[in-house]
């Protein structure tokens with residue numbers, strides 16, 4: 001039922017936004033340095049809480065404020081959920097993080113931002129994974145009808161069942177086509 005245990009490696013591939021030196025990715029010092037560099041490059045002051053939240057974002061892939069707070073606290077000790085929320089808002093504005101909010105889910109935050117990638121969400125357990133832009137270079141930014149809007153982002157959410165839930169559901173997939 002619960003999502004798989006947190007992997008030791010970040011779930012998302014290298015973020016194109018951070019021009020960090022390719023030091024050994026396994027080294028905690030390198031990760032700290034990379035986070036501090038990313039904050040500076042985004043024009044944000046480097047602080048221990050900000051670095052902790054940024055590292056939590058990298059480790060978790062897609063996570064809500066509660067999870068990010070819990071993981072950041074392991075590193076820092078005390079830290080309020082509100083403080084984490086405020087930091088996440090600043091990260092999103094600075095392009096260091098992205099906020100996604102699949103229907104029925106709390107807001108999720110991820111480190112991978114600015115590349116117009118999409119998501120596939122499991123209807124059953126809520127598991128979420130990244131999908132690169134549908135085909136090629138952001139073709140979904142050219143809608144069939146823009147109604148005069150200047151479009152700068154497209155967010156496509158694919159819904160279905162994750163491999164674990166597909167096995168659990170057996171051959172019974174008729175729910176998949178149900179209209180919400």
Ligand SMILES: [Zn+2]
Pocket residue numbers: 122123124125126127161162163164165166
């Ligand atoms: Zn699932």
Ligand SMILES: [Zn+2]
Pocket residue numbers: 062110112117118119129130
């Ligand atoms: Zn994502």
